[in-house]
Amino acid sequence: MSSFPDTIAGEVTGELVIKKSRFITHARHVESVDEADAFIAEIRTRFWDARHNCTALIVGQTADAQRSNDDGEPSGTAGIPMLEVLRHRNVTDLCVVVTRYFGGILLGAGGLVRAYSSAVSETLDTATLVHRRLLNTYEIHTFHNESGRIEYFLRDWLAHHEGAWGEPVYTHRVTFSVSIPPEHEAELGAQLAAFTSGAGILDFVGSAVVDMPA
Structure with a gap:
């Protein structure tokens, strides 16, 4: 079978609460990096009062464009773990934004990695795969x-x-x-x-x- 990375249809959302911090995930099918950037800007405008809007995206028929951003979280604790979920699922033309409202309890580096990874993974579990x-x-x-x-x-x-x-x-x-x-x-x-x-x-x-x- 001649196959390429999968994608998802439309947009899906999800939410996790971990030690009083809210992690709100938006994952959307996109056709280009510019479209992904517009989606990220849209979410950041909508959730302007959140402490963090962390992102990960993979775009291209062969998943050639890949980016992530920790948006103020400790380096390597948000964007990269989110991107690794996308890579592990072998998907492309997909942008994910996880918005975090801090609950006052520090999660530590390991806790953040698990939280952002879980937020993306559980949301993608609800998506329609293509x-x-x-x-x-x-x-x-x-x-x-x-x-x-x-x-x-x-x-x-x-x-x-x-x-x-x-x-x-x-x-x-x-x-x-x-x-x-x-x-x-x-x-x-x-x-x-x-x-x-x-x-x-x-x-x-x-x-x-x-x-x-x-």
Whole structure:
């Protein structure tokens, strides 16, 4: 399976209270570092009265842009632990902000690391995960009188092979569009040929990284 780091859908929030300190987490899907920076600015404006708004982000199809910020917490006790949670979960295009309202009780370096890590981890547990896969797209051309049975075959095959169905095009013929993992091309080609007595052929269109529900 040709795969890339996962991401999440939309935004999720969570809250932990540890020794009277409140840790409020916001995690949002972002498409760029600029979008992540805008999200961070939004949260910091909304929670302007908090002592800390610590951040971590990973952006890029291959998770190439990574940043974190302790925002006044002791160095290495907030941003980096948050970022490590994202790395461990192999996610990208994701920005996390943990807002802390100090409760008057010091947690110590180890306590802060655990608190910020837990805040991010528990919030991401509630997120809708989105898998990213490299898929090849193919067109299959057929006549109208054969289109019903071929559509049924293709839809059923895709449902069992992590494929995606495209919108059919109806002209003097019917053109179906399917996207499948590259390693399944030979299997689909052979089964389609057998199902159509050699008439069905996969016509390669191109490749793209596609978001797939987990």
